[in-house]
C-alpha cells in the first residue's frame with residue numbers, strides 16, 4: 001500500500017493544509033475546495049485506501065472523517081490509530097519540501 005509521503009505530485013502539494021485540516025472540523029466551503037482538489041488527484045484511490053485503514057483527521061481522498069466512518073462500517077474496516085500531530089507535521093513538511 002502506498003503511503004501519503006510517496007504521493008509525489010499529488011494535487012494537494014503546496015496547497016494550504018488548512019483546507020484539508022480545518023480547525024472547527026465542520027464541513028465548510030474550504031472543505032469543499034479540498035474535495036474538489038482531491039477529485040482530480042492521481043492518488044485519489046491510494047489516499048482514500050490509506051485513510052480508510054488509518055484513523056486520520058481532515059479531508060483525505062476526497063472524504064471527510066464522517067464519510068470514512070460510514071464507509072468503514074460498510075466495508076468492515078478497523079482503522080489503525082496513528083500519532084496525529086507528528087503525522088500532520090510530516091505531511092506539511094512534505095508539502096513544503098515538494099513546493100521548493
Ligand code: SF4
Pocket residue numbers: 007010011012013037038039041042043044047048059060061062
Ligand atoms: S487525494 Fe486529496 S488529500 Fe489525497 S493526495 Fe490527492 S489531493 Fe492530497
